[in-house]
Amino acid sequence: MSVPPSALQATTPVTTGNVLDARIPGGPIEDKWEEHKFASKLINPANRRKYEIIVVGSGLAGASAAASLGEMGYKVKCFCYQDSPRRAHSIAAQGGINGAKNYQNDGDSVYRLFYDTIKGGDFRSREANVYRLAQVSVSIIDQCVAQGVPFAREYGGLLANRSFGGAQVSRTFYARGQTGQQLLLGAYSALCRQIAEKSVEMFPRTEMLDLVLVDGHAKGIVVRDMVTGEVKSYAADAVIMATGGYGNVFYLSTNAKGCNVTAAWRAHKQGALFANPCYTQIHPTCIPVSGDYQSKLTLMSESLRNDGRVWVSKKKADNRPPAQIPEEDRDYYLERKYPSFGNLAPRDISSRSAKEACDDGRGVGPGGLGVYLDFADSIKRLGEPVVRERYGNLFDIYQQITNENAYQQPMRIYPAVHYTMGGLWVDYNLMSNIPGLFVLGEANFSDHGANRLGASALMQGLADGYFVIPYTIGNYLAPEIGKRPTTDRPEFKQTEAAVKERTKQLLGIKGRRSVDYFHRELGRIVWDYCGMSRSEKSLQRALSQIPPLREEFWKNVNVPGEGESLNAALEKAGRVADFLEFGELMCLDALDRRESCGGHFREEYQYPDGEAKRDDLSFQHVAAWEFAGEGQKSIRHIEPLIFEEAHPSVRSYK
Amino acid sequence: MNLKLKVWRQKNAKSDGKLVDIEARNIPEGASFLEMLDIVNEDLQDKGGEPIAFDHDCREGICGSCSLSINGVPHGPSETTTCQLYMRKFKDGETIYVEPFRAKSFPIVRDLIVDRSAFDRIQQAGGFITARTGSAQDGNAILVSKVNADRAMEAAACIGCGACAAACPNASAMLFVGAKISHLALLPQGQAERTSRALKMVRTMDDEGFGNCSNYYECEAVCPAEIPVSVIARLNREFAAASAKDSVS
Numbered sequence: 018m019s020v021p022p023s024a025l026q027a028t029t030p031v032t033t034g035n036v037l038d039a040r041i042p043g044g045p046i047e048d049k050w051e052e053h054k055f056a057s058k059l060i061n062p063a064n065r066r067k068y069e070i071i072v073v074g075s076g077l078a079g080a081s082a083a084a085s086l087g088e089m090g091y092k093v094k095c096f097c098y099q100d101s102p103r104r105a106h107s108i109a110a111q112g113g114i115n116g117a118k119n120y121q122n123d124g125d126s127v128y129r130l131f132y133d134t135i136k137g138g139d140f141r142s143r144e145a146n147v148y149r150l151a152q153v154s155v156s157i158i159d160q161c162v163a164q165g166v167p168f169a170r171e172y173g174g175l176l177a178n179r180s181f182g183g184a185q186v187s188r189t190f191y192a193r194g195q196t197g198q199q200l201l202l203g204a205y206s207a208l209c210r211q212i213a214e215k216s217v218e219m220f221p222r223t224e225m226l227d228l229v230l231v232d233g234h235a236k237g238i239v240v241r242d243m244v245t246g247e248v249k250s251y252a253a254d255a256v257i258m259a260t261g262g263y264g265n266v267f268y269l270s271t272n273a274k275g276c277n278v279t280a281a282w283r284a285h286k287q288g289a290l291f292a293n294p295c296y297t298q299i300h301p302t303c304i305p306v307s308g309d310y311q312s313k314l315t316l317m318s319e320s321l322r323n324d325g326r327v328w329v330s331k332k333k334a335d336n337r338p339p340a341q342i343p344e345e346d347r348d349y350y351l352e353r354k355y356p357s358f359g360n361l362a363p364r365d366i367s368s369r370s371a372k373e374a375c376d377d378g379r380g381v382g383p384g385g386l387g388v389y390l391d392f393a394d395s396i397k398r399l400g401e402p403v404v405r406e407r408y409g410n411l412f413d414i415y416q417q418i419t420n421e422n423a424y425q426q427p428m429r430i431y432p433a434v435h436y437t438m439g440g441l442w443v444d445y446n447l448m449s450n451i452p453g454l455f456v457l458g459e460a461n462f463s464d465h466g467a468n469r470l471g472a473s474a475l476m477q478g479l480a481d482g483y484f485v486i487p488y489t490i491g492n493y494l495a496p497e498i499g500k501r502p503t504t505d506r507p508e509f510k511q512t513e514a515a516v517k518e519r520t521k522q523l524l525g526i527k528g529r530r531s532v533d534y535f536h537r538e539l540g541r542i543v544w545d546y547c548g549m550s551r552s553e554k555s556l557q558r559a560l561s562q563i564p565p566l567r568e569e570f571w572k573n574v575n576v577p578g579e580g581e582s583l584n585a586a587l588e589k590a591g592r593v594a595d596f597l598e599f600g601e602l603m604c605l606d607a608l609d610r611r612e613s614c615g616g617h618f619r620e621e622y623q624y625p626d627g628e629a630k631r632d633d634l635s636f637q638h639v640a641a642w643e644f645a646g647e648g649q650k651s652i653r654h655i656e657p658l659i660f661e662e663a664h665p666s667v668r669s670y671k
Numbered sequence: 672m673n674l675k676l677k678v679w680r681q682k683n684a685k686s687d688g689k690l691v692d693i694e695a696r697n698i699p700e701g702a703s704f705l706e707m708l709d710i711v712n713e714d715l716q717d718k719g720g721e722p723i724a725f726d727h728d729c730r731e732g733i734c735g736s737c738s739l740s741i742n743g744v745p746h747g748p749s750e751t752t753t754c755q756l757y758m759r760k761f762k763d764g765e766t767i768y769v770e771p772f773r774a775k776s777f778p779i780v781r782d783l784i785v786d787r788s789a790f791d792r793i794q795q796a797g798g799f800i801t802a803r804t805g806s807a808q809d810g811n812a813i814l815v816s817k818v819n820a821d822r823a824m825e826a827a828a829c830i831g832c833g834a835c836a837a838a839c840p841n842a843s844a845m846l847f848v849g850a851k852i853s854h855l856a857l858l859p860q861g862q863a864e865r866t867s868r869a870l871k872m873v874r875t876m877d878d879e880g881f882g883n884c885s886n887y888y889e890c891e892a893v894c895p896a897e898i899p900v901s902v903i904a905r906l907n908r909e910f911a912a913a914s915a916k917d918s919v920s
Binding site: 081084085088099100101102103104106108109118120156158159160161162163164165167168169170171172173174175176192193195198199202205206207209210212213219221244271273274275307308310311312313315316413414417418420483484487531533575577578582583585586 | 682683701702703705709710713716717719720726727728729730731732733735750751755759780781786787788790794796798799801802803804805807808809810811813816817820821823824827828830831855858861
């Protein structure tokens, strides 16, 4: 087998392109946002209706942005692939949302949330963005309460809080185990109001298949109507992408089946830089895999770790049922290794510890890929009704899937891909390097560094949509007045033609293997070689296996049906084709980042006790990749990270 | 296990549909109902056929995309949604009828996919609290008793799947509408628009062609989010009070 050129080039030293400017405002960190808002350009209310803005995605970031911009008077078009904007995958977030309210009087503050987030991200995120996130977290809670989000309450009527991984204060607001659902329905209701007001036009079952650039600016998108198959263009003054993460590159993840990298990847191929694709988060508490037919993994909220104790047997291959393993034979390894954080150690540490226990032959359940999460002590301490009230729906989900009752025996959990910190590179205004293209929520890279803390994804999605983009988009739009092109421009026609050609190509292959076959194969490669831990050797292996798989895809995939009607196989094929390209970049980024940090654990770079060993001297930067053409090695630009407030230290949760 | 499926196949909204016999072979008991359909679809494609189209996304019971009636029951024998139904609930060799949710206001798009945009339009009519971004006061300035917060949450848990309307002999959407009206009416934040919300949502529900409630309670029985029929009682009260106010103002 001949090794494709891109894999060979990966062995050359880290290439460095330009140094990127994130346009971070000057001044003390606590004043940056206020001063930036004041310095930002305003668009007067009468002029706002002259601007059209495209929002792709209707999750927390997309729906909150579309609704807020619509309220301001902009004309918004919002697109989503689901049949209704209410179904975006933000809906599945269970645990909660952080807000630095200090309602519990336990020493929380904006500064502490900022610091926890920077530290949790292993000093690989941008200070100014994270500080702003912590600042606006307070307003998000207020906004959601005002919309009628039914957050949990104390008996006196005040908002209730709980604690979450990576924090020693209780700052997490929640709505049963369905916080994401309630926040999304809040944003969806605001969006509905704007749809009724006709300030937002909604396009469900419509998938973005390419970005259109006019004179180097993002001025529109090409979409496919997923019911009729019609390929069509829409022009705008600016494009906002809130299209989520790329966790489904692993095939099995906790993402919804439809989540994909296509919009981001298409924008990348049009020139948008892709930052830190190797930062992927493996969530420690998912239901273990049970067979080959499995189509997705189900998350059990991390909040379970508040009251559950993680353990495995001290003995290898211990086949006794959990109830028969006496206390002295149990290894509560998180409590043992991290006494001060215990079962609430951050996600990457918890996940890797579970893998270590299983690699050591002490895993539980079928295949030995699982650890126990035990509620027996909490049930004894609090009583079953309290545990049921806190986690009832999670215990129910667990029982439906596994046929096991977690009130009577410990849950079995195992890590699974859950969230991706990497994404399109954006500056302080959340604008990519393509003028006019803004990227929000999980789709951008900005706030979580190399590891995201629990209950921070919901916070970031809503921060970007409700409280950042409404202020920052004016800086781009103000001088652009009257410059919106029509879709008659050749740039639109050419992009449309390319999209149609690609569809034709996919349908014309008529090979012998299903789309899912290729997706599963890709998932196996990246999970084995670029998953919870990576090494130069494993990444080289991935980089030599992905290109031939991609080549085979384009020769041998079978996409049945036609382009001019609803065709789920065709939709999937386009997405998998992009994952097959994206997966290679993810591995390349992981290879070139020769250090361990957060969710990126390189076996070569660790302390004797197995902790991640960062290399701040060489890698205290964002890696932002530029697409250099088909078959060419991508160019690695960097944005240096400067820490003026939170000084990088070895992350310790002991 | 092996199963005999009778699956509704329909090319598009305009064409006629019919039940087609399809064999499901070598299905593991631990597979979900949708994973069973995935296996069947791979098999169909390998034989040159077209896969069965069905809506699905999160596959963890929360997005509300699943819209299958199994043996005539929306979401079948699942305690929640179709995606959370596991094949261990069926017997080897069993015949299973798989159809889309049936309601006049949910036209079929293709095979098992239906158009539930009527629910979005009802929500757009008034299923919100007007709270412009940035205009909110401190969250703890609004006190909500735990009892009401819990009741509101119980109603707000609706996933908007439409099983309620599909199960109802009248194709009534009153469980769905009642859930949203109850959620917002129970909270202090929802008071300002309480009257107009009830009127607009109910009128839009009628305009969309959904029927009235005549107390079959099939909706409650199939609801994956366990929304209680008491929300319909609350809806009726809210609508009656709102109509009375409307007629004098």
